[in-house]
Amino acid sequence: MTGHTAAPEIRACGPADLDAVLELLGASLHWVPGDLFRRFFEWKHHENPFGPSPAWVAVEGSRVVGFRTFLRWEFEHPDGRVRRAVRAVDTATHPDARGRGVFRALTLHALAELAREGVDFVFNTPNAQSRPGYLKMGWQEVGRLPASVRPRGPGALARMRAARVPAERWSLPASAGVPAPEAFADPRVDDLLRSLPAPRALRTRHTRAQLAWRYGFGPLAYRVLALDGDVRRGLAVFRVRRRGSATEAALCEVLAPGGDRRTATALERLVARAGEADYVIRLDRRPVTRSGYVRLPRQGPVLTWRPVAGTGARPTTREFDLTLGDVELF
Secondary structure (H helix, E strand, C coil), X not given: CCCCCCCCEEEECCHHHHHHHHHHHHHHHCCCCCHHHHHHXXXXXXXXXXXXXXXXXXXXXXXEEEEEEXXXXXXXXXXXXXXXXXXXXXXXXXXXXXXXXXXXXXXHHHHHHHXXXXXXXXXXXXXXXXXXXHHHCCCEEEEEXXXXXXXXXXXXXXXXXXXXXXXXXXXXXXXXXXXHHHHHCCCHHHHHHHHCCCCCCEEEXXXXXXXXXXXXXXXXXXXXXXXXXXXXXXXXXXXXXXXXXXXXXXXXXXXXXXXXXXXXXXXXXXXXXCCXXXXXXXXXXXXXXXXXXXXXXXXXXXXXEEECXXXXXXXXXXXXXXXXXXXXXX
16 A cells, blocks of 8 residues: 555454454455355354464554464373464455565464463464465474375376365365264263373364354355264264365374274275265375375474464474364365
8 A cells, every 4th residue: 555654553452343353364365255254253263162262453543454363272291291382374455565574463463462471382384475474473383294095086186186176165065974063963962072091292172152153154064974873983074175186085183083094994995985075185194094095295284383372392293292173275
């Protein structure tokens, strides 16, 4: 915007800013104005059981020209302490204000406030275009999270190889299993969660409320497959989406009683055999699994990390036990 030399005012984002923020997200990130994206924003940032997303705006006069928010997240650690984290998501600068340091100013201001709040660290999986900007602000590359796939057949494999574009945001209809809100309304999920072994690395602190929120937004159409229809015996969460000319099933979570590997393998096969997509994709560092998933060389999101409250040594990917549900863009 010509004529502006002073830095915008940065302040906390409040309820009265929602319309302006949604308009900015439309101008910057191509969110489509309307009830769907308003509801999506409110679900994502206001209903998270880990807490509402802290957010800030950059303002020139009465005009919002920048927006920065972080999704709250909690991890279980092998030492028994819960680590409070945030995930860097949904930042926007108005096209008229780009190139003036708005993104950097918002992010550094936010980090200072999150440090005072006692947040342990921030993590995200930025793409190659945005990663350099994060690294300049103190983020560090942890490493690539290995992607693993199971194609349905030769034709599906060819479509998968040709699908070199981002996946679509909204899901396709699927019939296997049951809708995630129905599955996580079942109190027997609590029995499954209590059976999980202690974490051996940083692992998302799952509760039934957290799972119901994370996989509960209707247009994302997450599905749950349970062994013999009983969630206590183990469950898998997935959704089907378009990626170019291919259909992709994103396997987001596999929860098996006691962490039993045979049960996990059975669940992984269930999703693949449901035949809902050309291929199933998940995070898995094993070269080949008994359930038929094969690791893709040099593929998968790059995890970045930054300490917030205090300092800390950069972790390795093996110090995180992350699923696609933890890092999927949604």
